[in-house]
Amino acid sequence: MKEKKKILNRQMFDDVMIPFYNPADFIPVLGQGSRLFDQLNKDYIDFSSGIAVTALGHCHAKLIKALKEQSNKLWHTSNLFVNEPSLNLARKLIDYSFESRVFFSNSGAEANESALKIARYYSNKKFNVYKNKIISFYNSFHGRTFFTVSVGGQYQYSDGFGTKPPDIIHVPYNNLQSVKSVIDDHTCAIIVEPIQGEGGVELATIDFMVGLRDLCNKHHVLLIIDEVQTGIGRTGKLFAYEHYGIKPDILTLAKALGGGFPIGATLASTKIAKIVQLGIHGTTYGGNPLACSVSNAVLDLINHPKLLLGVQRKFQIFKKELVKINKKLNLFSEIRGKGLLIGIVFRQEYIINIPIVIKTALKEGLIILKAGTNVIRLAPPLNIKNIDINEGLLRFYRTLRIVYGRSVKF
Numbered sequence: 001m002k003e004k005k006k007i008l009n010r011q012m013f014d015d016v017m018i019p020f021y022n023p024a025d026f027i028p029v030l031g032q033g034s035r036l037f038d039q040l041n042k043d044y045i046d047f048s049s050g051i052a053v054t055a056l057g058h059c060h061a062k063l064i065k066a067l068k069e070q071s072n073k074l075w076h077t078s079n080l081f082v083n084e085p086s087l088n089l090a091r092k093l094i095d096y097s098f099e100s101r102v103f104f105s106n107s108g109a110e111a112n113e114s115a116l117k118i119a120r121y122y123s124n125k126k127f128n129v130y131k132n133k134i135i136s137f138y139n140s141f142h143g144r145t146f147f148t149v150s151v152g153g154q155y156q157y158s159d160g161f162g163t164k165p166p167d168i169i170h171v172p173y174n175n176l177q178s179v180k181s182v183i184d185d186h187t188c189a190i191i192v193e194p195i196q197g198e199g200g201v202e203l204a205t206i207d208f209m210v211g212l213r214d215l216c217n218k219h220h221v222l223l224i225i226d227e228v229q230t231g232i233g234r235t236g237k238l239f240a241y242e243h244y245g246i247k248p249d250i251l252t253l254a255k256a257l258g259g260g261f262p263i264g265a266t267l268a269s270t271k272i273a274k275i276v277q278l279g280i281h282g283t284t285y286g287g288n289p290l291a292c293s294v295s296n297a298v299l300d301l302i303n304h305p306k307l308l309l310g311v312q313r314k315f316q317i318f319k320k321e322l323v324k325i326n327k328k329l330n331l332f333s334e335i336r337g338k339g340l341l342i343g344i345v346f347r348q349e350y351i352i353n354i355p356i357v358i359k360t361a362l363k364e365g366l367i368i369l370k371a372g373t374n375v376i377r378l379a380p381p382l383n384i385k386n387i388d389i390n391e392g393l394l395r396f397y398r399t400l401r402i403v404y405g406r407s408v409k410f
C-alpha cells in the first residue's frame with residue numbers, strides 16, 4: 001500500500017496538541033550554531049537559545065559526539081543502578097560550586113520541586129513540623145509543577161487548579177525590609193533567582209542577596225538559589241551567585257546544563273543531604289546516561305575562562321549597539337542584564353506593541369523573547385559569533401523601524 005505523505009505544518013498543531021501554547025507559524029527543522037532554518041530553508045538568528053537552553057548553539061559538534069558515543073553504549077538503567085556519566089557530572093558540579101550532594105532530574109521545575117521538598121523535609125526533621133514557611137518573590141518563576149508554580153510569584157500561572165500548597169508567602173523582590181517583616185522561626189526556606197528571567201530580567205542587588213544570606217543564617221532558614229536560567233555561564237560566571245560573594249544552601253540548575261538535552265540538577269549542602277532519607281524522593285529518568293554525557297561535554301566547554309570572558313565582552317557589544325539603536329529610535333528606557341541575559345526595557349507608551357515586535361522579528365528572521373510586561377529578553381548562545389550578533393541586531397533594528405516607523409521621529 002502506498003503511504004500518503006502527511007503535510008506537517010503549524011495548522012496541524014491545533015488539531016493534535018492540547019492548546020497550552022501558540023507556537024510561531026513556521027516550523028524549524030534544522031539548527032546550526034546561532035541559526036535556525038525552517039521548512040522553506042529560511043534562516044533565523046536565534047537570540048533565544050530555546051529559552052536559554054542551547055547555550056552552545058544548535059548541534060554543537062562536541063555535544064553530538066558525546067551523545068553519539070553514549071548512545072552506542074547505554075541509554076537508561078533507572079535508579080536501581082548508578083552510571084558512570086552521572087557520577088562524573090556530579091563530581092564536576094560539586095567541584096565547581098560548593099560542598100554539596102547532587103540529585104539529577106529532567107527539568108527546572110523538577111529541580112526546584114525537589115529543592116523545596118528537601119528544604120521542608122530538612123526543616124521538619126531538624127527543627128519541628130511547624131517550620132514550613134517558604135518565602136518567595138513577586139514575579140518570580142520556578143516552574144509549572146503545582147508546588148513550584150504556587151511558590152512562583154505570578155498568580156496567573158497558579159490560579160485555577162484548586163487549593164494550593166499552604167505556607168507560601170510572596171514579597172517584593174529586591175526589598176530586604178519586606179523579607180525581614182515576614183521571616184520568623186516558622187520559616188524554612190527562601191527561594192530566589194539572582195536575575196528574574198521570566199519576570200523581566202530584573203537583577204538582584206548585591207545588598208539584597210547578601211542580606212538574604214544573612215537573614216537565612218540568623219533564622220536557620222535555607223537559601224535556595226534558582227539558577228535554572230542564570231546558571232552554567234549565562235551571566236559570564238559559571239553560576240550567577242558568584243557575582244554576589246555568597247553561597248546557597250540549595251542550588252537548582254537545568255536549561256543550559258543539558259545544552260538542549262533535558263536534565264535538571266539540585267545541589268544541596270552536605271549538611272542538608274545527610275538528613276535526607278532513603279526513598280523520600282525520586283524520578284525514573286534522573287541521571288539518565290545520555291543526558292549526563294551531553295551535560296559533561298557542556299560543562300567542559302562552558303567552564304572555561306575564555307568562554308566566560310567572551311560572554312561578558314559580548315554583553316558590551318550588545319549594549320553598545322542597542323544604545324546606538326535607541327539613539328535613533330528612542331524606544332527603550334533601559335538596557336540591563338548580565339552577560340548574555342539581556343533585558344531591553346520599552347518605554348511605557350511602546351509596551352503595547354511588544355508582541356507585534358516579536359512577530360515581526362520572526363518575519364525578519366530573528367528570534368527574541370518577551371519577559372515581564374515591558375521587556376524584550378535576549379538570551380543568545382554563549383558562543384555566538386560577532387557576525388551573528390551584528391546581523392541579528394540589524395534585523396532587530398529593521399523590525400523596530402517596521403513596527404514603530406510611523407510613530408517615531410527621526
Ligand SMILES: *Cc1c(COP(=O)(O)O)cnc(C)c1O
Nearest residue numbers: 107108109141142143197228229
Ligand atoms: C525556566 C525556568 C524554570 C522552569 O524550568 P522548566 O525546565 O521549564 O521546568 C524554573 N526556574 C527558572 C528561573 C526558570 O527560568
